Amino acid sequence: GIQVEQSPPDLILQEGANSTLRCNFSDSVNNLQWFHQNPWGQLINLFYIPSGTKQNGRLSATTVATERYSLLYISSSQTTDSGVYFCAGSSGYALNFGKGTSLLVTP
Amino acid sequence: DSGVTQTPKHLITATGQRVTLRCSPRSGDLSVYWYQQSLDQGLQFLIQYYNGEERAKGNILERFSAQQFPDLHSELNLSSLELGDSALYFCASSFRDHSYEQYFGPGTRLTVT
Numbered sequence: 001g002i003q004v005e006q007s008p009p010d011l012i013l014q015e016g017a018n019s020t021l022r023c024n025f026s027d028s029v030n031n032l033q034w035f036h037q038n039p040w041g042q043l044i045n046l047f048y049i050p051s052g053t054k055q056n057g058r059l060s061a062t063t064v065a066t067e068r069y070s071l072l073y074i075s076s077s078q079t080t081d082s083g084v085y086f087c088a089g090s091s092g093y094a095l096n097f098g099k100g101t102s103l104l105v106t107p
Numbered sequence: 108d109s110g111v112t113q114t115p116k117h118l119i120t121a122t123g124q125r126v127t128l129r130c131s132p133r134s135g136d137l138s139v140y141w142y143q144q145s146l147d148q149g150l151q152f153l154i155q156y157y158n159g160e161e162r163a164k165g166n167i168l169e170r171f172s173a174q175q176f177p178d179l180h181s182e183l184n185l186s187s188l189e190l191g192d193s194a195l196y197f198c199a200s201s202f203r204d205h206s207y208e209q210y211f212g213p214g215t216r217l218t219v220t
Contacts, residue, residue: 048208093163094152
């Protein structure tokens with residue numbers, strides 16, 4: 001299956017800072033999603049973005065399908081942004097997940 | 108709230124036992140996926156059903172089985188449980204069988220003692 005590599009694995013930010021998370025794929029995908037797993041374990045859909053750029057409030061994402069990578073931007077981070085961010089891609093049915101970026105935002 | 112429901116939220120059972128996890132997809136979604144999240148393996152795809160039929164299989168053990176019923180809810184059966192089966196089990200749903208956004212339920216946390 002598709003290999004998904006996420007970086008950085010861990011990130012500590014002060015409230016108000018900006019960050020960029022990256023996701024590389026070993027092969028082309030036709031489905032690419034970003035998720036936030038909160039401290040209660042819930043997986044929250046952030047973006048469905050097989051290509052192009054999308055924005056939702058302080059979050060935005062860009063996928064460059066031809067180069068097989070995606071970026072998630074978090075601006076003006078808040079403590080509630082803490083958790084693990086996963087990207088996942090698929091060339092068929094199942095999503096293949098990366099190992100995640102663990103983000104801690106401190107006051 | 109994704110619209111995908113899973114029951115129970117938590118399950119504690121002993122080795123060798125059998126459990127059933129239940130999932131109801133979002134209204135209108137025909138496809139159901141099961142994923143397992145464990146500390147050592149991360150998030151892994153187990154199996155997918157589309158409109159009652161098995162569509163894709165991942166790293167699902169032979170001790171595990173699933174089905175999707177005519178009302179589109181799905182059940183994941185785990186038998187002869189081992190300590191290593193302790194994990195968070197997610198169900199996801201999507202409208203079609205591939206290339207569509209998947210929405211995840213809150214998960215069932217299984218602890219095998």
